[in-house]
Amino acid sequence: MSLIRNSKEVVRAIDFTGVQNGVIHPSDIDAVLEFDNDILILIEVKKRGNEIPIGQKLLLERICSSWRTKRSIVLKVEYDDIYPQDQNIPLDGCYVTKYYHRYKWVNTKDPYSLKNFLNYLGDRWNNKKCKF
Secondary structure, three states: OOOOOOOOOOOOOOOOOOOEEEEEEOOOEEEEEEEEOOOOEEEEEOOOOOOHHHHHHHHHHHHOEEEOOOOOOEEEEEEEEOOOOOOOOOHHHHHEEEEEEOOEEEEEEEEHHHHHHHHHHHOOOOOOOOOO
């Protein structure tokens, strides 16, 4: 069962025109997980090979670095371009290729499935809610 309530609305883009100052404009975060005011996981999803734009990257880094505990992380999650344009991209089919934690970006040696990486964090940070 999908968690998307109205997939027809999801395909409608929010146009930021008129709410920008030069190159500065609103940004989005694709997914956020927060557990007990202790763990913060920010997820940005990109098609394989695409980078996070510098402004969005700075935003994600600043939010992560200012979190109230050391248990905060940004995950760059990628998907292969195998899904038709009219099909949703399943987040549980994506993989972590890079993460930001404690003021630095780390490239993963091998891509990790998102679910495995989240379960790893749950174990490492001893949080039973962070299990998928």
